[in-house]
Amino acid sequence: MQHHKRPPASLLFIFGGSGDLNHRKLSPALYNLFIDNWMPDKFSIVGIGRRPYSNDDYRKHLLDGIQQFSRRKGEQNGKWATFSQNVSYLQMDASNEADYQKIADIVKEKEQEFGEHPNVIFYMAVAPQLVPDIASKLGPLNICSDTKCTRIVVEKPFGHDLKSAHELNQLLSSMFDEKQIYRIDHYLGKETVQNILALRFANALFEPIWNKNYIEHIQITAAETVGAEGRGDYYESSGALRDMVQNHILQLMCMIAMEAPVSFEADEIRNKKVDVLNAIRRISPEEVQKYAVRGQYSDGWMKGKQVAGYRQEKNVAPNSTIDTFAAVKFYIDNWRWQDVPFYVRTGKRMNQKSTIITVQFRPAPFYAFPPEAAETWRPNRLTISIQPEMDIRLRFQAKRPGQSMTLNPVDMIFSYKDSYDEEEPEAYETLLLDVMEGNATLFMRSDQVEAAWKVIMPILETWEARPPVDFPNYAPDSWGPEDAEALIARDGHNWVNLPIQKQSNSTASVGSK
Numbered sequence: 001m002q003h004h005k006r007p008p009a010s011l012l013f014i015f016g017g018s019g020d021l022n023h024r025k026l027s028p029a030l031y032n033l034f035i036d037n038w039m040p041d042k043f044s045i046v047g048i049g050r051r052p053y054s055n056d057d058y059r060k061h062l063l064d065g066i067q068q069f070s071r072r073k074g075e076q077n078g079k080w081a082t083f084s085q086n087v088s089y090l091q092m093d094a095s096n097e098a099d100y101q102k103i104a105d106i107v108k109e110k111e112q113e114f115g116e117h118p119n120v121i122f123y124m125a126v127a128p129q130l131v132p133d134i135a136s137k138l139g140p141l142n143i144c145s146d147t148k149c150t151r152i153v154v155e156k157p158f159g160h161d162l163k164s165a166h167e168l169n170q171l172l173s174s175m176f177d178e179k180q181i182y183r184i185d186h187y188l189g190k191e192t193v194q195n196i197l198a199l200r201f202a203n204a205l206f207e208p209i210w211n212k213n214y215i216e217h218i219q220i221t222a223a224e225t226v227g228a229e230g231r232g233d234y235y236e237s238s239g240a241l242r243d244m245v246q247n248h249i250l251q252l253m254c255m256i257a258m259e260a261p262v263s264f265e266a267d268e269i270r271n272k273k274v275d276v277l278n279a280i281r282r283i284s285p286e287e288v289q290k291y292a293v294r295g296q297y298s299d300g301w302m303k304g305k306q307v308a309g310y311r312q313e314k315n316v317a318p319n320s321t322i323d324t325f326a327a328v329k330f331y332i333d334n335w336r337w338q339d340v341p342f343y344v345r346t347g348k349r350m351n352q353k354s355t356i357i358t359v360q361f362r363p364a365p366f367y368a369f370p371p372e373a374a375e376t377w378r379p380n381r382l383t384i385s386i387q388p389e390m391d392i393r394l395r396f397q398a399k400r401p402g403q404s405m406t407l408n409p410v411d412m413i414f415s416y417k418d419s420y421d422e423e424e425p426e427a428y429e430t431l432l433l434d435v436m437e438g439n440a441t442l443f444m445r446s447d448q449v450e451a452a453w454k455v456i457m458p459i460l461e462t463w464e465a466r467p468p469v470d471f472p473n474y475a476p477d478s479w480g481p482e483d484a485e486a487l488i489a490r491d492g493h494n495w496v497n498l499p500i501q502k503q504s505n506s507t508a509s510v511g512s513k
């Protein structure tokens with residue numbers, strides 16, 4: 001058993017306790033933290049929902065989620081019995097102010113049981129439109145003014161646009177101190193995403209060349225094979241740009257582009273990230289067409305299975321103009337990145353599930369090799385695979401074995417699976433532990449969220465003002481609309497798609513497409 005400092009006593013209220021996020025992600029994460037001995041010595045988890053559940057039935061419901069969705073299936077040698085004793089269900093109507101007294105009573109009861117005042121954490125795993133109402137009813141509860149121990153966790157989407165995000169920030173800050181507010185972006189909890197900081201700032205090798213002098217362009221792809229997944233009602237008011245670019249992709253861009261922090265204090269890291277967001281060049285409405293491409297999937301075939309088009313999905317309008325694909329070319333106006341394009345794309349029903357970041361270096365300044373040596377010559381490239389494979393590859397030229405001088409691109413690969421035996425925690429495990437510990441480094445500050453909205457607002461507004469005429473415009477199992485290829489091809493580049501199968505040793509290059 002590992003020995004490490006565990007968080008202080010914690011009482012976790014999960015609004016949306018009978019919902020999907022808790023079933024698939026939160027309770028498996030909390031149970032895994034328990035198995036790994038990271039949960040506090042004293043803790044209690046209270047699921048809050050409208051549906052009637054006895055405590056026993058609720059625990060059964062959560063165990064079912066763990067069996068289906070956890071990285072560890074099953075009960076883990078009887079640990080479930082101990083863990084689940086700390087889980088209960090509170091049926092209440094979150095819109096009824098009087099019901100909130102029940103929460104205050106539970107806090108008092110647990111305080112007595114624990115013999116100390118625990119962290120009190122309110123997790124908003126509910127539809128975004130319910131958050132303001134719940135938060136304003138929580139505000140007056142005595143416990144919320146305790147800035148050290150009381151925390152509120154807010155899931156994305158954080159607002160629907162800049163205005164609503166700003167209003168939500170104002171509402172929350174009228175009741176909670178910024179230090180109490182944890183805005184989740186689950187990508188920041190992923191191991192490979194955190195490793196970007198280690199790669200860049202724990203090695204002397206990369207930072208000197210991490211700038212416009214050596215880097216030609218950067219790509220970020222977050223592709224998914226799933227479609228609307230029954231979330232049509234949410235997705236219809238969102239779309240790919242809001243759902244993935246405003247948050248996850250811009251956060252990845254910040255990790256790649258930020259300046260070196262002087263410490264690992266939460267605010268220091270967040271200051272450096274917000275600098276990136278503030279430096280992203282605003283795209284004017286007239287230029288949106290040049291810099292951004294949207295798409296929507298049609299019906300078709302996905303790995304041998306017939307699938308519906310977006311417009312035929314449940315709770316989706318038959319003439320919906322919502323984007324299920326978005327690609328954007330960004331620039332960051334600062335000394336480090338001036339004129340280096342950042343191409344980003346994301347889409348549903350794409351050819352493979354993969355999130356990768358590609359750093360394309362500039363070509364060697366001079367090439368002394370004979371022309372026949374250089375037929376397959378490619379500039380250096382660093383590829384960071386976030387998921388499903390977790391690896392980092394550096395492409396460089398090598399001499400092919402044989403009597404002639406022929407060059408060939410090869411990859412040097414660091415693979416998590418080959419290098420470490422430990423199974424990596426899920427993002428939600430890392431983030432929930434951070435909330436209990438009171439570490440906000442991986443969470444979004446109010447100014448970060450608003451700065452990210454400012455970046456995408458011109459695109460959103462232009463798209464909304466000019467409905468697309470060509471939707472649906474890409475087939476399932478593809479890489480999105482043709483215009484997305486043109487967006488990058490105009491600059492003489494290709495999107496990089498990695499082969500899905502794993503390569504464990506240094507192998508021939510994966511090619512440029």
Ligand code: BG6
Pocket residue numbers: 156224243355
């Ligand atoms: C969520 C989006 O934030 O991220 C979903 O709302 C998307 O639409 C999901 O499917 C992707 O997350 P991951 O971790 O599977 O890449």
